[in-house]
Amino acid sequence: MTTVDGDGVRLKTEADEPGWEVDPDDEWGVAVIATVGRQLKLRREAVGMRAAEFGDAVGYGEDMVYKIEGGKRIPRQEYLDRADEVLGAGGLISATWEDVKKVRYPKKVRELGKLETQAIEIGVYECNIIAGLLQTPEHARAVIGAAQPPYSPDDVERMVAARLARQSVFERDPAPSIHFVLEEAALRRPIGGTMVWRRQLEHLLEVGRLHNVVLQVMPLSCEVHSGLDGRIEMLKFPDGTAVGRSDGAFNGRPTSDPKQLRILELRYGTIRAQALSPRESLALIEQLLGET
Template sequence: MTAEAAETGRLKSEADEPGWEVDPDDDWGVAVIATVGRQLKLRREAVGMRAAEFGAAVGYGEDLVYKIEGGKRIPRQGYLVTADRVLGAGGLIAATWEDVKRVRYPKKVRELGKLEGKAVEIGVYECNSIHGLLQTPEHARCLFEAWQPPYSSDDVERMVAARMARQTVFERDPAPSVHFVLEEAPLRRQVGGTMVWRQQLERLLAVGRLNNVALQVMPTNTEAHPGLDGRIELLKFPDGTAVGRADGMYNGRPVSDPRHLRILELQYGSLRAQALPPRESLAFIEELLGET
């Protein structure tokens, strides 16, 4: 039995690890988790352990063991490491985490991260919050915790981790050209209290000073502009293709038709022209930081 299970005197159930179900519409995720579960079952049976006995050894209830082996639940890394030791797998089961971790995030998040990872140009206008690529873990956690109906704490941590994983886009070499237009109001909102707010402003300054990043602030006292209907995103790829979306157009769905993209580019260009220039925007954020 694991040390954690020994301390509590009981085996883990689904109530202890909510939010790790497999999305049935995620074909790749289903295939990966089913394969890992099958390997676990075959290994357990090969050493002659019953599910209940194995569960007690790893600190999990029998029902949860069956669900993981049946591909219905995503195993945590700790589960795989402990299972590897209990079954004497010599690192083979623990190594499956490399596959599992690629599908533990929701499909939509993975697809977005994949597109951002390929893009050579990224342009984003964000109206109601600070964009996910710019958020600190603490800021993101506060946003997820404020959602109604509330997410479980496990779901919150998974989504925070997924959001932070997308930020590797800034570590790419060669680096993509990234441009943000952010509204003033979300920058002034003290999400999570003064310290979290301060850390978030410092994060904005750090990213905004990168050579490949331009960050602009849209003042609240400006005239009407094309972004009032919601977020606008534009991604351009090395082969010359592009994809974009806007909350207020095309039902909010991604579009790649050149005619639709031209309209989004026109709107985004208008936003950039109306917002404060990058240097003035960073100075504005520095002033906010001085108020904390």
């Protein structure tokens, strides 16, 4: 259904913004959006504006106004900025975007990103794709967009933004020690087309040469491979604690149990030993880049 205001201007409706629903299992996200929605409603009522009138002013349909105020929909930044102007909030409504934008990222991604920002050592073995921390925006968009059933365009952009936000770990000071092991097969698969693939390989070379990053490649010619059970991630923190997870162990859930961590560390250490050296790995990536 199309909604228009009194001047015939088309107003944005729910159909225009798929993927902005609140995840009911995300307790913190639900609380944030409910609080922002309540603030919007109170301010609107305080200036004596009806929902339909307010919707016309901000460019959204009345139904969307009610859903946002009821904590059922995540407002876009443009909605909050326009609401701030219309209600004369002096920047207070616009400022809520700092919390709202975090809710746009899936809960699991937020939790992983938080752990990565605290870790002093990060180790990742990725078996089927290039690790998310290493993906360019274009490559990430191509990988996520290839999912079946497909995500909506809005959901794709949300997930790409979440993946790129995690890459802030490379900007930390002091810098954490980061180690990656990638599969040669993933480096040979031109996801997104030749130009996207070339830029991804170039990006791997750039990151692989950072002083705090070690990048290794597991060659196709490897006859003994200890990573066939799936990806592994190991995070170590300043207080000596650690968290690890693996697709093929402990139901894929993060673990901090010392016995389970030892198993993951043994597996990850063996994978590193089986992979090409960092120098050989960068040389292989340069070779692949030259073949495109």
